[in-house]
Amino acid sequence: MIFDDLRVSMDYVEKITELVGGSTVEDKEPIAWSQVERSMGLTLPEDYKILVSKYFTVNLGSVSLITPRAGTPGDSDLMIATRESKEEFEEFLAEDPFVGDVPQRMDGSLLEGHSEFPDFYPMVPGLLKWGKDFIGDEFYWYVDGPPGGWKILAKERNGWWCEHEMSVSEYIYKAATRVLDCEIVAKSFDDSNIFVEWPWPDN
Numbered sequence: 001m002i003f004d005d006l007r008v009s010m011d012y013v014e015k016i017t018e019l020v021g022g023s024t025v026e027d028k029e030p031i032a033w034s035q036v037e038r039s040m041g042l043t044l045p046e047d048y049k050i051l052v053s054k055y056f057t058v059n060l061g062s063v064s065l066i067t068p069r070a071g072t073p074g075d076s077d078l079m080i081a082t083r084e085s086k087e088e089f090e091e092f093l094a095e096d097p098f099v100g101d102v103p104q105r106m107d108g109s110l111l112e113g114h115s116e117f118p119d120f121y122p123m124v125p126g127l128l129k130w131g132k133d134f135i136g137d138e139f140y141w142y143v144d145g146p147p148g149g150w151k152i153l154a155k156e157r158n159g160w161w162c163e164h165e166m167s168v169s170e171y172i173y174k175a176a177t178r179v180l181d182c183e184i185v186a187k188s189f190d191d192s193n194i195f196v197e198w199p200w201p202d203n
Contacts, residue, residue: 009047020195061176
């Protein structure tokens with residue numbers, strides 16, 4: 001199912017630009033998207049590519065995006081970040097016998113459409129990490145079909161999950177403006193410093 005109308009996603013990219021202004025970092029190294037996507041074996045969502053191309057790094061509200069630009073501080077490789085999160089999650093499952101074997105929401109209800117924990121990309125369907133927040137929560141695409149239909153799965157640091165049918169740009173804009181209906185994304189952040197492009201935040 002394609003739920004992500006590109007025009008709507010680009011509207012949210014523009015909303016973010018209106019909210020935070022233009023880039024303050026000159027002479028940014030262009031992101032070699034064809035090389036990135038070829039190495040990953042997929043095409044990434046267009047709104048994400050345009051947004052992270054605009055700024056040196058994207059740290060909006062409480063959420064930091066992975067930016068695959070050469071020389072970017074923090075996580076700069078989507079595949080490595082995904083693999084590391086997979087290893088950490090497997091360790092978490094092994095150490096905590098009370099987690100169970102199916103993804104649950106914070107209220108204890110099952111995450112609809114998932115009878116077991118999702119695999120991680122390059123398994124398809126699988127989770128591909130695109131961001132994190134400052135308290136250890138993680139944000140993924142659920143790679144399944146065309147990129148315009150990838151849902152967002154958020155994983156809370158203690159193992160709870162939620163799912164959203166929207167693009168990354170819509171998700172982080174709504175999170176930053178505190179209108180996103182998500183139990184996981186942190187709502188506590190400094191409104192006077194809502195966007196940080198550089199220097200990299202200490203998280």
